[in-house]
Amino acid sequence: MTKEPDRLPARKLKSLQTRMKLLAAGSDIFIKEGFQKATISQIIKKAETGYGTAYVHFKNKDDILIVLMDDVMNRFYDIAEFSFEPNTKVEAYGIIEKQVSAFLEMANEERKILKVVEEAIGVSEEVRKKWQTIRERFIERISRDVAFAQKNGLARRDVDCTLVARGWFYANEMYLWDIVRNDRDLLVNDVVHNLTAMYTGGLYIQ
CATH class of the missing domain: 1.10.357.10 (Tetracycline Repressor, domain 2)
Structure with missing residues (x-):
């Protein structure tokens, strides 16, 4: 019987999901605003996550x-x-x-x-x-x-x-x-x- 692969722990899965949300939001904001006009605040707001959490994943835009x-x-x-x-x-x-x-x-x-x-x-x-x-x-x-x-x-x-x-x-x-x-x-x-x-x-x- 084939053993099912271990699932990601809930905490790690949530962290990965947050990171992906930030990247998706970043892509949307960059394309809409351009690089210079885009801000990290806009990206965080679009991703619907907290500042502290966002900066765990990325130091800046x-x-x-x-x-x-x-x-x-x-x-x-x-x-x-x-x-x-x-x-x-x-x-x-x-x-x-x-x-x-x-x-x-x-x-x-x-x-x-x-x-x-x-x-x-x-x-x-x-x-x-x-x-x-x-x-x-x-x-x-x-x-x-x-x-x-x-x-x-x-x-x-x-x-x-x-x-x-x-x-x-x-x-x-x-x-x-x-x-x-x-x-x-x-x-x-x-x-x-x-x-x-x-x-x-x-x-x-x-």
């Missing part, structure tokens, strides 16, 4: 947004974790095109909260540092893909895999923010094709 950022960017990172073991340049193109498309489509889907993130990066040192950590995580993952392609004779070996990865992520990031701002009438499919063609055309040799 920056802290709340950072957790929301992590949640969103982990879904982006799942895209970076697509299996990458191509045998040919054509296979590499297909995988990379799929990654870029999924990355930018998610930017479209998460536009509201990402607008808040972009604003916060410009005014909050905590959020800016968090974004830099997120960047480096993506760059490290991309550099492993480049190194794989180099090792297997698919990509040029006269370039540094980390520098290439950094440039590739920055290009994707630039279009991510363009899509979030929605002020250039960009078609995601056009961006995907041009980014992928330039990247693979310059890096891959067969």
